[in-house]
Structure formats: structure tokens, C-alpha cells
Amino acid sequence: EDLKFQLPQSTSRWKKKLYSFLLNRLKLPDILLMAIFSLSLKAWILVILWFILAHVANKWDLGPIYILGTGFCTIFLNLGRQQPDDVKYPLASKLQFLSAYSIFNEDFRELPGTLNADAIDRDIRTGQL
Numbered sequence: 004e005d006l007k008f009q010l011p012q013s014t015s016r017w018k019k020k021l022y023s024f025l026l027n028r029l030k031l032p033d034i035l036l037m038a039i040f041s042l043s044l045k046a047w048i049l050v051i052l053w054f055i056l057a058h059v060a061n062k063w064d065l066g067p068i069y070i071l072g073t074g075f076c077t078i079f080l081n082l083g084r085q086q087p088d089d090v091k092y093p094l095a096s097k098l099q100f101l102s103a104y105s106i107f108n109e110d111f112r113e114l115p116g117t118l119n120a121d122a123i124d125r126d127i128r129t130g131q132l
Contacts (some may be wrong), residue, residue, distance in 0.1 A: 010040065098102040 010022050022040065026029045031039075042050070053073070105113040113119070117123035 009039045022106075 010019060014022075022036065025036060025039070036091070057066070057069055060066050102108055103114060105111045105117070
């Protein structure tokens with residue numbers, strides 16, 4: 004009984020009625036009810052809109068492009084924004100960020116712990132490998 008999905012007491016009346024209908028009339032399992040009620044109304048509108056637009060894109064033979072565009076939009080929308088006082092690498096100053104690719108760094112400086120041919124050669128010559 005403790006593991007059953009229950010709505011919080013502060014839930015709106017229409018959500019309680021919908022929950023009652025889905026649970027009692029349609030006999031949906033708790034895991035599905037949890038998935039349904041965990042998304043906000045805005046998220047559900049976006050999901051339904053995505054499926055409608057997917058159907059339109061499929062009719063115009065643009066389905067693969069729609070899927071790829073959705074993937075790119077998801078990536079770009081989740082990149083976030085970098086604040087000026089964010090420091091990604093503790094060894095870098097606040098004005099300079101080190102790239103994982105040394106050709107983009109000042110004086111081609113590498114990140115600490117980077118494994119390259121020079122490090123392997125140095126380890127072999129000193130007998131550490």
C-alpha cells in the first residue's frame with residue numbers, strides 16, 4: 004500500500020477527478036499514472052504538439068529531417084548559459100579556460116594528466132611503464 008502512487012493533498016480538483024477516472028474506470032497501473040502526472044501541463048502540450056507536427060512532417064516526406072531537427076534542437080536548448088564568473092577548470096584563471104584540445108590553448112598547453120606519445124616515452128625511459 005505504501006508503494007502505490009498517490010496524488011498530494013494540494014492537487015487541483017480536475018487532476019483528482021482525472022486520476023480517479025484513470026485509476027478506477029480504465030484500471031491503469033500505478034507506474035503509468037506516475038508517468039502521466041509527473042509531467043506538467045506545458046510539457047504535455049509540447050509532447051502532443053510534437054506528435055502532430057511529426058504526422059505533418061511524415062505526410063510531406065520530411066520525417067527523418069524532423070527527427071534530426073528535433074535532436075539538434077534538444078541539444079542546443081540544453082546547452083545552458085555560461086556565467087562570466089564560472090570556472091570549469093580549477094587550474095585556469097577566471098579569464099582563461101583550458102580546452103581539451105591543446106591546439107586551442109595558449110602555448111599549446113595540455114590539460115594535466117593528458118596521455119600522449121611524449122608522456123609514454125618519458126615513462127618508458129624512466130622505467131615507470
